[in-house]
Amino acid sequence: xxxxxxxxxxxxxxxxxxxxxxxxxxxxxxxxxxxxxxxxxxxxxxxxxxxxxxxxxxxxxxxxxxxxxxxxxxxxxxxxxxxxxxxxxxxxxxxxxxxxxxxxxxxxxxxxxxxxxxxxxxxxxxxxxxxxxxxxxxxxxxxxxxxxxxxxxxxxxxxxxxxxxxxxxxxxxxxxxxxxxxxxxxxxxxxxxxxxxxxxxxxxxxxxxxxxxxxxxxxxxxxxxxxxxxxxxxxxxxxxxxxxxxxxxxxxxxxxxxxxxxxxxxxxxxxxxxxxxxxxxxxxxxxxxxxxxxx
Amino acid sequence: xxxxxxxxxxxxxxxxxxxxxxxxxxxxxxxxxxxxxxxxxxxxxxxxxxxxxxxxxxxxxxxxxxxxxxxxxxxxxxxxxxxxxxxxxxxxxxxxxxxxxxxxxxxxxxxxxxxxxxxxxxxxxxxxxxxxxxxxxxxxxxxxxxxxxxxxxxxxxxxxxxxxxxxxxxxxxxxxxxxxxxxxxxxxxxxxxxxxxxxxxxxxxxxxxxxxxxxxxxxxxxxxxxxxxxxxxxxxx
Amino acid sequence: xxxxxxxxxxxxxxxxxxxxxxxxxxxxxxxxxxxxxxxxxxxxxxxxxxxxxxxxxxxxxxxxxxxxxxxxxxxxxxxxxxxxxxxxxxxxxxxxxxxxxxxxxxxxxxxxxxxxxxxxxxxxxxxxxxxxxxxxxxxxxxxxxxxxxxxxxxxxxxxxxxxxxxxxxxxxxxxxxxxxxxxxxxxxxxxxxxxxxxxxxxxxxxxxxxxxxxxxxxxxxxxxxxxxxxxxxxxxxxxxxxxxxxxxxxxxxxxxxxxxxxxxxxxxxxxxxxxxxxxxxxxxxxxxxxxxxxxxxxxxxxxxxxx
Ligand SMILES: Nc1ncnc2c1ncn2[C@@H]1O[C@H](COP(=O)(O)OP(=O)(O)OP(=O)(O)O)[C@@H](O)[C@H]1O
Ligand SMILES: [Mg+2]
Numbered sequence: 001x002x003x004x005x006x007x008x009x010x011x012x013x014x015x016x017x018x019x020x021x022x023x024x025x026x027x028x029x030x031x032x033x034x035x036x037x038x039x040x041x042x043x044x045x046x047x048x049x050x051x052x053x054x055x056x057x058x059x060x061x062x063x064x065x066x067x068x069x070x071x072x073x074x075x076x077x078x079x080x081x082x083x084x085x086x087x088x089x090x091x092x093x094x095x096x097x098x099x100x101x102x103x104x105x106x107x108x109x110x111x112x113x114x115x116x117x118x119x120x121x122x123x124x125x126x127x128x129x130x131x132x133x134x135x136x137x138x139x140x141x142x143x144x145x146x147x148x149x150x151x152x153x154x155x156x157x158x159x160x161x162x163x164x165x166x167x168x169x170x171x172x173x174x175x176x177x178x179x180x181x182x183x184x185x186x187x188x189x190x191x192x193x194x195x196x197x198x199x200x201x202x203x204x205x206x207x208x209x210x211x212x213x214x215x216x217x218x219x220x221x222x223x224x225x226x227x228x229x230x231x232x233x234x235x236x237x238x239x240x241x242x243x244x245x246x247x248x249x250x251x252x253x254x255x256x257x258x259x260x261x262x263x264x265x266x267x268x269x270x271x272x273x274x275x276x277x278x279x280x281x282x283x284x285x286x287x288x289x290x291x292x293x294x295x
Numbered sequence: 296x297x298x299x300x301x302x303x304x305x306x307x308x309x310x311x312x313x314x315x316x317x318x319x320x321x322x323x324x325x326x327x328x329x330x331x332x333x334x335x336x337x338x339x340x341x342x343x344x345x346x347x348x349x350x351x352x353x354x355x356x357x358x359x360x361x362x363x364x365x366x367x368x369x370x371x372x373x374x375x376x377x378x379x380x381x382x383x384x385x386x387x388x389x390x391x392x393x394x395x396x397x398x399x400x401x402x403x404x405x406x407x408x409x410x411x412x413x414x415x416x417x418x419x420x421x422x423x424x425x426x427x428x429x430x431x432x433x434x435x436x437x438x439x440x441x442x443x444x445x446x447x448x449x450x451x452x453x454x455x456x457x458x459x460x461x462x463x464x465x466x467x468x469x470x471x472x473x474x475x476x477x478x479x480x481x482x483x484x485x486x487x488x489x490x491x492x493x494x495x496x497x498x499x500x501x502x503x504x505x506x507x508x509x510x511x512x513x514x515x516x517x518x519x520x521x522x523x524x525x526x527x528x529x530x531x532x
Numbered sequence: 533x534x535x536x537x538x539x540x541x542x543x544x545x546x547x548x549x550x551x552x553x554x555x556x557x558x559x560x561x562x563x564x565x566x567x568x569x570x571x572x573x574x575x576x577x578x579x580x581x582x583x584x585x586x587x588x589x590x591x592x593x594x595x596x597x598x599x600x601x602x603x604x605x606x607x608x609x610x611x612x613x614x615x616x617x618x619x620x621x622x623x624x625x626x627x628x629x630x631x632x633x634x635x636x637x638x639x640x641x642x643x644x645x646x647x648x649x650x651x652x653x654x655x656x657x658x659x660x661x662x663x664x665x666x667x668x669x670x671x672x673x674x675x676x677x678x679x680x681x682x683x684x685x686x687x688x689x690x691x692x693x694x695x696x697x698x699x700x701x702x703x704x705x706x707x708x709x710x711x712x713x714x715x716x717x718x719x720x721x722x723x724x725x726x727x728x729x730x731x732x733x734x735x736x737x738x739x740x741x742x743x744x745x746x747x748x749x750x751x752x753x754x755x756x757x758x759x760x761x762x763x764x765x766x767x768x769x770x771x772x773x774x775x776x777x778x779x780x781x782x783x784x785x786x787x788x789x790x791x792x793x794x795x796x797x798x799x800x801x802x803x804x805x806x807x808x809x810x811x812x813x814x815x816x817x818x819x820x821x822x823x824x825x826x827x828x829x830x831x832x833x834x835x836x837x838x839x
Pocket of ligand 2: 342343344385457
């Protein structure tokens with residue numbers, strides 16, 4: 001097999017694929033962040049905590065209720081999303097009139113509370129979650145052996161991202177969402193219940209984070225800190241992509257996962273900061289972000 | 296003045312605020328079924344604010360506002376359209392993230408008897424065949440037509456039209472004037488805010504003059520035409 | 533103004549208490565309090581006076597702490613030079629963060645600073661000289677100007693007290709200088725400030741760099757006094773906590789951050805042995821503060837007096 005920069009292509013392709021797994025999580029989370037930001041003008045710092053919450057609820061319904069992976073994949077996002085919707089109704093809603101920084105700080109506090117409580121109750125150590133029976137084993141791809149579950153994560157995340165994108169760009173509901181992002185009071189004057197729409201949107205995007213949590217449970221150890229580590233990277237992804245575009249958020253998330261994967265092969269010690277370095281470069285060259293509309 | 300016709304809109308001593316700033320200071324006016332009534336006044340008189348207060352876009356308000364007997368002050372903002380009120384805002388409010396077709400079908404239908412697409416294209420031929428164009432790529436005149444068309448589609452029978460001719464070329468103004476006459480013939484009730492007196496007098500029944508958040512004068516259309524000096528004094532022309 | 537009449541006696545009383553405090557309170561606890569008060573005041577300079585929310589200030593505090601610790605321990609630099617080097621590092625870092633982030637407004641600025649600071653955190657985890665999870669331990673305190681031995685914690689406390697008070701006076705001067713008024717004008721109405729011909733970005737950047745330098749000073753002092761540089765000092769938790777201190781004390785008031793730091797440091801001190809989840813409690817206070825107490829202690833006090 002040929003080499004690229006002294007790396008066999010097979011190894012390289014393998015890394016790209018592994019990068020896509022992280023990228024899938026970045027995409028799912030930054031997609032939700034971008035939609036929430038667009039509609040509610042809220043930077044949802046708690047997004048990582050909801051992801052962690054999703055993973056924990058998955059673990060809890062398995063160990064306490066004996067619920068298996070597949071029902072969890074449906075139930076958990078709903079539970080997490082409903083929790084998010086309640087948070088929006090009870091708290092965030094009251095912060096729309098004041099400086100947007102306050103809602104960021106509120107969700108920051110919420111993330112601390114959630115992470116702190118889980119740490120208090122479950123300890124910091126990770127909890128294992130088994131890969132579901134149907135998805136064990138490996139796929140022989142010619143250039144690598146890909147565990148089936150990891151392939152499933154990429155496919156499931158991509159499907160959900162694309163479906164969300166389609167709903168927003170192509171449906172009537174999506175048209176309401178886009179219009180309300182631009183001019184909520186006019187949309188409201190047309191007879192659409194915008195506050196309800198905001199609650200549902202927040203709940204849905206938080207549900208997406210919960211979905212990412214379910215997907216993550218069998219790959220990463222379920223632990224209280226898993227969300228905050230991830231969310232800051234996702235913030236960098238969002239700064240790189242710019243908040244203007246849903247499709248942009250998905251693409252940026254996936255490609256940064258790949259870039260990170262490749263860095264792991266070529267220069268492992270830089271892999272934890274490569275996304276931040278990309279962010280610095282983007283900020284220098286295109287301050288509004290790759291897909292951003294406003295600075 | 297005698298009113299033989301049915302009252303639709305009734306504003307009595309309406310006050311409203313943007314945050315701390317008090318803009319409407321007891322506005323009182325009424326509109327009967329099928330009438331076209333204009334609100335005239337200098338810049339900043341409170342004409343747009345009156346419309347926004349009726350629609351519930353301005354939330355901080357006091358006084359009385361009724362449409363067909365429904366208390367508008369008590370109606371949540373997303374239920375106002377359901378009473379048959381359609382709002383065509385001054386800045387037109389065409390969405391840049393929606394194409395023409397999406398802009399046109401955005402407002403939900405609120406009553407039966409709204410215009411179908413054929414009627415709409417007959418009224419505004421410019422809009423036909425532009426479905427996939429980004430809303431804000433239309434010319435100013437076309438955007439105005441789109442803003443009106445999307446309301447006419449919903450079956451709203453009481454239209455608030457805020458300065459539809461602002462910044463438009465005379466040919467387009469004529470086209471919109473013609474449309475307005477047709478709408479009146481269809482029996483729609485309309486409040487029109489307008490700076491262009493020629494346009495205003497072409498279809499209106501009555502005129503109110505606002506200043507500093509209050510209605511300060513009222514004319515029938517005939518009186519306005521014969522007493523231009525008085526209206527010019529109000530408008531400071 | 534009534535408040536001014538109160539100001540001088542209040543400050544004098546505060547200083548008196550601080551001078552006498554080591555007799556009754558652990559000096560190390562007091563040092564912690566002073567350092568965080570300075571840190572929060574530095575953050576307030578950008579948050580309260582320039583209207584920029586930075587969620588990455590731990591990078592300056594902790595970055596400077598690491599540099600100072602390394603300079604004092606590995607290079608054997610004296611106290612003053614080690615601290616100076618730390619501050620210089622924080623200043624440069626502030627310049628870099630500021631230059632990258634200042635063009636992005638409000639919420640974006642918060643995200644950019646948070647992400648940049650996280651990069652510093654990862655560097656601190658990985659770089660050989662920072663000691664990874666262990667940090668840099670047994671940092672020597674040395675002697676002040678080669679004369680005053682700082683190994684006595686009470687002496688250390690008084691040195692920190694003098695430096696922190698001097699730094700706070702500097703903050704006061706900045707806020708009440710023409711530059712401070714320009715910042716206030718920008719915060720009130722940025723568009724108008726631009727139309728008045730003010731170089732808004734540069735003013736914000738200067739404020740940000742001053743703030744970074746002072747945060748670095750706070751971190752350097754703390755690392756010398758505690759003789760330990762650790763990852764906690766560069767973590768996003770600390771960046772958040774210092775925002776909370778400022779918020780709960782009163783954003784945009786001079787004494788707010790000091791009161792807020794005193795409140796939070798004391799609270800953490802008492803909670804430390806309680807077995808309660810400290811981070812969760814701090815988070816809950818954060819939420820409550822944002823919902824119902826946005827003026828903070830000092831802001832609320834000033835507001836009540838005005839009525
Ligand atoms: N969003 C707002 N916030 C604060 N004040 C406002 C706002 N919108 C309008 N005003 C003020 O309210 C007053 C009335 O404004 P309004 O837009 O109703 O005037 P108008 O009669 O429609 O004027 P024009 O002919 O220029 O459209 C003005 O003094 C204006 O400055
Ligand atoms: Mg107007």
